[in-house]
Amino acid sequence: MPDKSARRQSLSGWGNYPRHDCFVHEVASQAQQRSLITSTDSQTLIARGLGRSYGDSAVNALNDVLLQTSRNRFLSLSETGLLRCEAGLSFAEIIKYLLPRGWALPTTPGTKFVTVGGAIASDVHGKNHHQCGSLGNFVQAFRLLTASGDVLDCSRESHPDLFWATIGGMGLTGIILTAQIQLNRVETAWVKQETRRTRNLTDTLDLFVKTDQDYQYSVAWIDCLKRGSSMGRSVVMLANDASVSDLPDRRQQKPLQMKKRRRKKVPFNLPSITLNRLTVSAFNGVYFRAHRDKESVVSYDEFFYPLDSIQSWNRIYGKRGFIQYQALIPKQNSFDGMHELLELISKSRQASFLAVLKSCGPADDGILSYLFPGHTLALDFPFKGPRTIELCKQLDEVLLKLGGRIYAAKDAVTNASTFHVMYPRLEEFLKVKRQIDPENVFSSSQGRRLGLIPT
Ligand SMILES: Cc1cc2nc3c(=O)[nH]c(=O)nc-3n(C[C@H](O)[C@H](O)[C@H](O)COP(=O)(O)OP(=O)(O)OC[C@H]3O[C@@H](n4cnc5c(N)ncnc54)[C@H](O)[C@@H]3O)c2cc1C
Incomplete structure (x- = not known):
């Protein structure tokens, strides 16, 4: 049974294909998300940012979708440009407030209407990949809400396997709550x-x-x-x-x-x-x-x-x-x-x-x-x-x-x-997924279609 706080809604990605009915939750707090994840009548879940992925990665047919966009606060900015924010914050907001202060995103996709969480989950790249690679190179750490309800601080040093499975992991390892991203100094806009x-x-x-x-x-x-x-x-x-x-x-x-x-x-x-x-x-x-x-x-x-x-x-x-x-x-x-x-x-x-x-x-x-x-x-x-x-x-x-x-x-x-065949490290991903989410709480229409959910 879907949770009563959910509304049934037809969802797609930016390409408007495919489209499926999902049970959509607007979630504002970590506690709310945690209780949805651990509740026994919950179905499978997937996080959704601004829905700018084109296909069905943030779609979960007849299952739950947790909107992250209201978790969008700036938390801190260090003198060296290390931004800490909630993962529902959009690149548009980061640019609006921080570019006038001389800080730019280290890399960006062709739209600024993406969330930090969505960008990490896709490990997005920009027009500078040939020189500096994808966003993952600039993500210092994030806090992940996992299927057990535990919150883990992930970085290159702490839970490194989970860190690298989540960067590009299409939301299937858990919900990124907050993130730390190194910004670049610029002289002009x-x-x-x-x-x-x-x-x-x-x-x-x-x-x-x-x-x-x-x-x-x-x-x-x-x-x-x-x-x-x-x-x-x-x-x-x-x-x-x-x-x-x-x-x-x-x-x-x-x-x-x-x-x-x-x-x-x-x-x-x-x-x-x-x-x-x-x-x-x-x-x-x-x-x-x-x-x-x-x-x-x-x-x-x-x-x-x-x-x-x-x-x-x-x-x-x-x-x-x-x-x-x-x-x-x-x-x-x-x-x-x-x-x-x-x-x-x-x-x-x-x-x-x-x-x-x-x-x-x-x-x-x-x-x-x-x-x-x-x-x-x-x-x-x-x-x-x-x-x-x-x-x-x-x-x-x-x-x-x-x-x-x-x-x-x-x-x-x-x-x-x-x-x-295209992703030869997939077994490695599935191994991390089995460890962190043995019941496959996190799933999406795309995850099921592409075999990203272990059987
Ligand atoms: C016009 C346009 C141009 C684009 N150009 C580029 C480009 O140049 N380079 C590029 O790399 N991409 C590009 N993209 C794709 C886009 O950057 C990615 O799809 C990005 O992931 C979208 O972010 P979102 O917040 O909309 O995420 P959504 O589309 O809502 O979700 C995408 C994935 O992120 C996961 N996710 C979302 N939030 C969280 C969270 N808090 N925790 C865990 N997982 C989460 C979802 O489960 C899903 O798997 C473009 C898209 C558009 C529409």
Whole structure:
């Protein structure tokens, strides 16, 4: 029986697919969460932050979901930039209050509407992975509410196995209550950006290789509908934190003042016919032509969160939603892998807006953490039922052949056997999970689908 404090609600991730009814609890206190976890009539549970994972990692069909967003207090900030906060605090709030004081997140995903707990559970990465890795490298410690109701302080020294199973562990080891994250000192709230257009995939990957050392941040927006000699043509953005002297004179007085940004909104789900090969191709063409090779100083928000300027942009995919497929290919196979993926997508005639390509550096020690040296490509496909699932399967096969993998925070359709091959340390994760949660109190729709719940 679901707890009476729960409301039954249809939930999905950001991709709006898949969608399931869950029993949702708004939890404010640790005591409340503890009593839900240890109560005998409780079903399985999963924590949920801001629901920005794309698939079903924060969804628990006909089971309990514990919303963490009201546990969102700042606890302390040391002189050296060690932030201690509750795990429901969002990156948006951290930026709002701490960037004007000269502290920036050490790495950030392409949206700031994520919670600290959700970001740790996915071990998120940003446009600087090639230089500094994923968030796990900057998490000093966290407090975890476990299935027994005990609260454990986890760090590299204390419960290290649990620490590294939780970083990237998709919420399946327990609930992160508070966390300590090392922030970076910055002089300004701006980055110095260089925009370069490339003609094709070879040029794009070459540019990454040549510039990885010199630029803290890099990202390429690939027009993935182009074929032949233009396949993989991109707009590449390379950037470094701007210093005060990089700013125009009028900005130098208040270099940490953030530029105000108006957010537009997609008011409702658009009809699914809005997006087709023609419209996407036209959009990609306009995007490519609108960007010239140039240097500019760009605000923090504009550079890191271009999509956040349109609220609810996921509605452009209509009611059926979309799949975000993120592929990682090891460095030695990057060109062949990306080429094969782009060929398959183009042949499938399933339109994807500009795809995002990033360069990746060394892995951290997270047992299920996603990235290792190579390149990662993120693509959006409007969900068209079995056709889209079949395309993802074909893309998975390319990854399996070339030693690549998908990203759990984006995944909605991969199966357990594929995931097991992609993540060779999975048994290690399951061992920790068995020890810390022998009754599988923590579970999610994704966890069951991907075989992350021991049997
Ligand atoms: C526009 C957009 C761009 C993105 N770009 C990137 C990117 O560049 N790089 C990247 O790495 N990711 C990216 N993401 C994915 C996003 O960063 C992750 O999915 C992140 O985990 C979302 O955080 P959330 O708070 O919304 O978590 P949710 O989606 O609510 O949950 C995600 C996972 O975290 C777990 N979780 C949440 N809170 C807790 C907690 N307190 N304790 C334990 N587990 C918890 C959940 O159980 C679930 O498994 C992007 C997403 C969007 C929508």
